Amino acid sequence: MDNKLGKNLAQMLKGGVIMDVVNAEHAKIAETAGAVAVMALERVPSDIRVAGGVARMSDPTKIKEIQKTVTIPVMAKCRIGHFVEAQVLESLEVDFVDESEVLTPADEEFHIDKTKFKGPFVCGCRDLGEALRRIAEGAAMIRTKGEAGTGNIVEAVKHIRAVNRGIDELKILLLQKLFKKMKEKAKEYRVSYNLVLQTAKLGRLPVVNFAAGGIATPADAALCMQLGVDGVFVGSGIFKSSDPAKRARAIVDATAHFNDSGKIAKASENLGEAMKGQEIATLETKMAARGI
Amino acid sequence: MKSRKIGVLAFHGDVIEHIEVTQRAAKNLHIDIEVVSVRTKESLQNLDALIIPGGESTTLHKLCEREGMWEKMKKIKNIFGTCAGAIMLAKVIHHKTLGQKTLELMDIEIDRNAYGRQTESFDKDVKTSLGNIHAVFIRAPRIKRVGKEVKILARNEGETIACEQKIGNYYYLAACFHPELSSTLFHEYFIKKVYQM
Numbered sequence: 001m002d003n004k005l006g007k008n009l010a011q012m013l014k015g016g017v018i019m020d021v022v023n024a025e026h027a028k029i030a031e032t033a034g035a036v037a038v039m040a041l042e043r044v045p046s047d048i049r050v051a052g053g054v055a056r057m058s059d060p061t062k063i064k065e066i067q068k069t070v071t072i073p074v075m076a077k078c079r080i081g082h083f084v085e086a087q088v089l090e091s092l093e094v095d096f097v098d099e100s101e102v103l104t105p106a107d108e109e110f111h112i113d114k115t116k117f118k119g120p121f122v123c124g125c126r127d128l129g130e131a132l133r134r135i136a137e138g139a140a141m142i143r144t145k146g147e148a149g150t151g152n153i154v155e156a157v158k159h160i161r162a163v164n165r166g167i168d169e170l171k172i173l174l175l176q177k178l179f180k181k182m183k184e185k186a187k188e189y190r191v192s193y194n195l196v197l198q199t200a201k202l203g204r205l206p207v208v209n210f211a212a213g214g215i216a217t218p219a220d221a222a223l224c225m226q227l228g229v230d231g232v233f234v235g236s237g238i239f240k241s242s243d244p245a246k247r248a249r250a251i252v253d254a255t256a257h258f259n260d261s262g263k264i265a266k267a268s269e270n271l272g273e274a275m276k277g278q279e280i281a282t283l284e285t286k287m288a289a290r291g292i
Numbered sequence: 293m294k295s296r297k298i299g300v301l302a303f304h305g306d307v308i309e310h311i312e313v314t315q316r317a318a319k320n321l322h323i324d325i326e327v328v329s330v331r332t333k334e335s336l337q338n339l340d341a342l343i344i345p346g347g348e349s350t351t352l353h354k355l356c357e358r359e360g361m362w363e364k365m366k367k368i369k370n371i372f373g374t375c376a377g378a379i380m381l382a383k384v385i386h387h388k389t390l391g392q393k394t395l396e397l398m399d400i401e402i403d404r405n406a407y408g409r410q411t412e413s414f415d416k417d418v419k420t421s422l423g424n425i426h427a428v429f430i431r432a433p434r435i436k437r438v439g440k441e442v443k444i445l446a447r448n449e450g451e452t453i454a455c456e457q458k459i460g461n462y463y464y465l466a467a468c469f470h471p472e473l474s475s476t477l478f479h480e481y482f483i484k485k486v487y488q489m
Contacts, residue, residue, distance in 0.1 A: 011346075011473075012306055012431075014304060014306065014308075015304030016351060032390075071387060072348050073348075073410065093409045093410075119411050253355075253358065256303040256304060260332075
């Protein structure tokens with residue numbers, strides 16, 4: 001089943017900020033700041049990196065506690081390919097399930113067949129091929145992966161640009177009526193020709209696309225928006241900074257006014273310490289390489 | 293002649309969808325309307341009408357207040373709100389978050405997320421006094437009460453899902469669903485009201 005209603009919900013989130021939260025107190029801070037949704041998880045990605053071991057779906061009590069606290073949509077993460085975690089999250093009535101590389105993958109071969117669920121899924125991608133494969137599996141929303149828990153925007157930028165480049169290529173093929181080449185692209189991406197054609201005609205992904213993984217400042221969020229994404233996920237960037245409430249609000253303001261440098265400057269004033277951040281080259285685990 | 297101008301509140305939500313459907317509606321009606329994105333107090337100036345899109349009403353309220361445009365919005369002559377936009381128009385809301393405010397312009401009482409979470413979202417064909425439309429309800433609000441001066445335009449299972457109110461020179465139109473996702477029907481109707489066609 002095509003999750004049309006899930007795609008519609010994603011449309012309503014555009015221009016907004018979705019924040020990772022681990023408890024009700026964080027969720028309240030996120031809602032007060034103006035988040036359009038929260039992502040419930042056990043630990044923020046930077047803590048997952050520190051803790052090591054296997055990262056799994058949250059305890060349902062935590063999710064329920066967060067659902068009781070806020071009125072905005074509540075999303076939650078399950079492991080890649082772990083369709084039972086997804087079933088559990090659906091039974092908890094989360095508004096969106098994030099089949100996420102931030103958790104330890106449960107299946108190295110298959111993602112979840114998302115067409116079997118009533119509730120919608122969001123999935124990560126590093127390029128257009130990954131995005132289209134996830135959409136073909138039934139994802140109602142896409143986010144570029146970036147590198148979660150690093151506070152480093154470089155991978156997010158790389159992935160946004162890769163998706164944009166892929167779409168530009170398709171647009172040119174369509175313009176030049178090179179349909180055979182488009183069929184080759186479909187084969188390369190391992191998706192149907194129809195999906196490739198649809199993307200080429202739309203000139204964008206056929207579902208809403210947010211940025212994620214490494215956003216730590218208001219300017220980072222606005223950078224992603226100016227590169228063309230529909231909204232942003234912020235994980236460790238808020239609650240690993242020195243003043244989460246203030247930073248959360250600043251990121252919301254900068255995302256809403258992403259083309260207004262004066263407003264981004266104002267939002268960036270006196271936020272205290274941003275999360276420390278990490279060089280990508282020094283990472284032990286590259287989460288973005290999971291589930292491609 | 294002064295040019296026609298309709299704004300869409302553009303902080304967040306299905307803004308592009310409203311802009312595109314308003315442009316299409318204007319084309320169908322053969323009139324020129326400039327449709328603009330509204331993100332600042334200044335861009336509220338000289339608007340004939342404002343459209344408030346679907347999204348999160350809490351977020352929309354906060355961003356409007358931070359921008360200092362709240363009082364100015366109340367003075368706009370014609371406003372059309374869908375879903376979160378309808379919440380923004382209501383005099384009274386249930387299940388609001390702490391400190392959440394609305395423009396309090398229409399005499400309706402509305403309950404946020406009243407159908408439940410996303411798994412309860414639905415779509416169906418409904419009859420309205422403007423014509424038939426495929427109505428998409430996404431974590432939709434429910435209108436619990438309408439005042440005597442409010443005219444009901446559509447019902448679903450006995451409950452009001454779209455309505456309008458004229459107060460002197462001011463005109464407001466509200467829908468719990470998202471007409472912008474399926475047709476130009478409501479936008480054409482709104483444009484006709486705004487420009488008295």
